[in-house]
Amino acid sequence: QVQLVQSGAEVKRPGASVKVSCKASGYTFSSYYIHWVRQAPGQGFEWMGTINPSSGGTSYAQRFQGRVTMTRDTSTSTVYMEVISLRSEDTALYYCARRRPADPFDIWGQGTMVTVSS
Amino acid sequence: EIVLTQSAGTLSLSPGERATLSCRASQSISDSYLAWYQQKPGQAPRLLIYGASSRATGIPDRFSGSGSGTDFTLTISRLEPEDFAVYYCHQYYTSSFTFGGGTKVEIK
Numbered sequence: 001q002v003q004l005v006q007s008g009a010e011v012k013r014p015g016a017s018v019k020v021s022c023k024a025s026g027y028t029f030s031s032y033y034i035h036w037v038r039q040a041p042g043q044g045f046e047w048m049g050t051i052n053p054s055s056g057g058t059s060y061a062q063r064f065q066g067r068v069t070m071t072r073d074t075s076t077s078t079v080y081m082e083v084i085s086l087r088s089e090d091t092a093l094y095y096c097a098r099r100r101p102a103d104p105f106d107i108w109g110q111g112t113m114v115t116v117s118s
Numbered sequence: 119e120i121v122l123t124q125s126a127g128t129l130s131l132s133p134g135e136r137a138t139l140s141c142r143a144s145q146s147i148s149d150s151y152l153a154w155y156q157q158k159p160g161q162a163p164r165l166l167i168y169g170a171s172s173r174a175t176g177i178p179d180r181f182s183g184s185g186s187g188t189d190f191t192l193t194i195s196r197l198e199p200e201d202f203a204v205y206y207c208h209q210y211y212t213s214s215f216t217f218g219g220g221t222k223v224e225i226k
Contacts, residue, residue, distance in 0.1 A: 035215070045163075045206065045217040061214065095162060104153035104210050106174065108162035 002026035004034075004096050004109035011115045017084040020112045022096035029077040030054040032098040035105060036070065036081050040092040050099075051079055086116045120144055120209050122218035130226040137194040139221045141207035146187045151211035154183055154192045157220075158203045166205075167192060197223070 007021040022034060036048040049060035051070040058070050069082045079096060094112045097105035121144040131137055141152070150170035155163035165174040167183035170190055180195040194201055202225050207218040 037215075044219045045208075047215040047217075059213065099210070102151070102210075104151075104165060104168045104208060105163075106165050106168075110162055 006109040009113040019082040034079040038092040124218035139192040
């Protein structure tokens with residue numbers, strides 16, 4: 001079936017970086033953009049950016065420019081998101097989700113908890 | 119950035135009752151690029167409604183969406199035990215995608 005499976009939980013020190021993966025299956029990888037959305041504890045959702053799996057082109061939310069990098073590996077249908085210079089405010093559940101233009105996010109990964117603590 | 123406001127933080131209702139959830143946008147969302155998601159504890163969001171009023175695949179017909187412009191509504195006609203959850207509205211009209219703060223529907 002169609003699914004996005006994310007990597008496991010991470011605990012990082014402030015200033016470190018983290019790389020989260022999102023493996024797609026059950027559909028044509030290049031047909032849907034992959035987006036990353038995070039949800040801090042008890043908070044709402046915050047869109048971080050997107051990658052076109054076909055071209056590798058990316059677009060990031062302004063507040064994450066320079067701190068977030070999204071890449072993809074077409075051979076394994078996997079998308080990666082790296083966040084550098086982590087701070088405590090980055091503690092959140094990070095989701096990947098797929099989307100086609102003019103459509104909403106229809107399939108989400110199970111989420112990856114990233115905890116930033118000294 | 120379009121701000122989405124879900125005014126009711128929590129609705130306390132009984133099974134079988136009707137739930138009406140609202141979502142107001144800070145500016146008009148053309149072509150009704152508005153979706154609703156359901157989220158249960160420890161789970162990812164589940165798409166319920168897209169295009170303001172179209173049900174996603176496999177969503178029961180007790181869920182319905184309406185509205186246009188800046189005012190949107192999600193209605194659950196008769197609450198089932200599995201419907202008690204948090205509901206979020208989401209606009210995908212602009213590329214700075216935003217979400218409402220959520221409405222929790224809890225058992226009264």
